[in-house]
Amino acid sequence: MDLTGFRPIEAKLASAVIFFLLAAIPAHSGTDPKTSINEGLMAYYTFDDGGHDSSPYHRDLTLGSIRIGTGAIGQGASLRAPNAFLKLDTLGFPRNSESFSVSGWIKMDSFGPASTSRGLAFAGVSVVRGSGLIQFAFAIDAQGNPAFGTGAGTTGVPVGTVKALRLGRWNHVSVTYDGSSKMIRIYLDGVEAQAARIDKVGNLAVSGPWHPVFPANLDAEYQNPDPSGRLILNGDVDQVVLHDRALTPEEVRFLADRGLLAPPDYVVKFAPQLRFTKDSARWGYPMSAQTFFNALPKDANGVPIRTHGGGSVGVENNNFSTLRDGSIPTYFQERFIGDQVRINYWWFSGYQHECIPVLAPQSAHNGDWEHVTVILKEDRSGIAAVSYYQHNGHYTRIAGIHGPCSPAGTGRCDGSGGFDLDATHPIVYVGRIAHGNYHNTNRYLPGRDPNQPDPTECTYYGDIRDPRNSDDYLDSSRNLIDLDWNREPWIAKDRAPANWIWGPDESYVSTHPTQKPPDDSEHRVACEGAPTFLFASDGCYKSECIAGDDEASEDCLKECKPGYTNVGLTCNKGTWPWEWSVYGRLTGGNKYSYPYTLPRTDIGLTRRRETDQQWSDLP
């Protein structure tokens, strides 16, 4: 991005071009938002230099109790202290425009009670309600004119979004108002979330034409320090930009482009630590998908074309030092399901070598995508579950209490259950040949020659995972790339309906990671594959049940309903046998198979069912 004319949104790419030199460019002189974004700029706060206004008008802010911290890009403003708000002084709009736009990034920790949580994010009165919906309110004075805080007891005309902000991550918000059409539009993350025509006061007791004309400032109600300390945003803002015109959708998207934006903090905090085998270099480490994509033959539209014949494209990463130099990207995609965040972390290997031992042999192929899904606790303080994927299945391990497991010492019952962490990072062991992901090691047997094939090495759990020490680890939080944006060109080409082949060889293996979001049908279930031991397709063999339930060999047995005592084979209510009310645990709805639908709350993942409702809601 190159925002010439004023300090660029990605401030670090400072443009040397002076605003006034470009001010002569006619409004919307071209369709390129990189240049048109400069037109009508009235104020621009990056917070990299305190409250400095980087626009030509130098309308610097007095920050007061606002603290400067990590922003969406560079530094941002934390509004967590009581009465910390952006106090915008009266802004004169030289062109007397009746249109305007307010844009910026906002990240909230919580929304708080609907009646008290107000996010004083931008100019005008931008309100984040308890539901996380953005409202932009024009204050109306007693004569029905937009007053913007000039009169006490004014009432607002709010326009609100239907789609809520996402907690804990940076959201881009733009509000545009076009004076000629009287259309107000609110955009979230560059996409229009609400539009409304405001040509009347509506439900107010006053009437008449209404023309919002800047200068604007915050409603007086919000400008005065509040002794109750209500006015807390519980979050941060960054890159606040004011224009005296309505930005176009293209310009809003340009401002909202997250390509250079840091990933949400929880994506970094819970990014896996990959552990490779001491001789993994021979079989390939992850690498940039872009490097591989560049090497693929393509048609005139830049879409890869299928080539015939086998063999390697010749692009793989065998460089051991890349584990530590930060060059290996981890691609991620996050989705909210209610309050639950699910994150897919993906790694790309250029080539998967042939696995030829006796059982479940696998052919070689190019373009090997592997991933895990990390499910966070609803408050995002920790990890609730991790799903480990291979092309041929997956399994899930949970953080919550584990019920009795049988048969002991095998499959899912081998070990203490769950998954291991290094600080906040889930530990993921990577198979040396097929690059699949696992929760545990599978070390070389003593005396085993790594250069000689092992009969079981190509089976689902047979791939060797035997790291020497931390030299074989990859900290995937160092280089995270969001698959929902276009930081690397291949990402746009990967999205649906793209159906080209990542592995242009005889295997035609192809996974398009952008088309497999964490909330799709594949990721909705805990596992795929047989629940008992097989050689190749037994993903569920090491998958776990819902918290507290018995983990039997082929099924999960539900913990007993509230009021019932677990008697092993049955659940009994009543003290003595002649008083018992009994139901069996091995039949009907009291057991479920391992590919159950993953819970969308903490219940079942981090703690067991507690109420009748929870008992019936979960499998």
Add this chain to the structure above:
Amino acid sequence: MMKAKASSVLIAFAVGAFSAQAKVNDQCILRWEQSLSAQMIGSQCRWMDTATRDKLIASQQASLACAVADATDAEKDDVTTLISESSRRIADSLRNVPCEAKARQFYDGEVQKASAPTPTH
């Protein structure tokens, strides 16, 4: 990523399909628990003679056979695993059972059932 051979996939499918049709008989499990409880009560209250004990044990064995008659091998393993757990928990729960009329009535009823023909599923 793993690429499985077709034969392995077929094995998994076959096992899964068979599993869906099999089942454990809850009623027979319940019969087993009641008979076992009667045996424990009879022993603690000193109401049970050797012949009655043998009848109750035979009844329990028949109930278990009935319970797993249509079960898969894995389900049979599950039942086997849980039987010892169930026996222990029932014994714990009956440690202080009162040797009163209701207990006697329950015991007599179970002995009578044990004398009846073997349950079928």
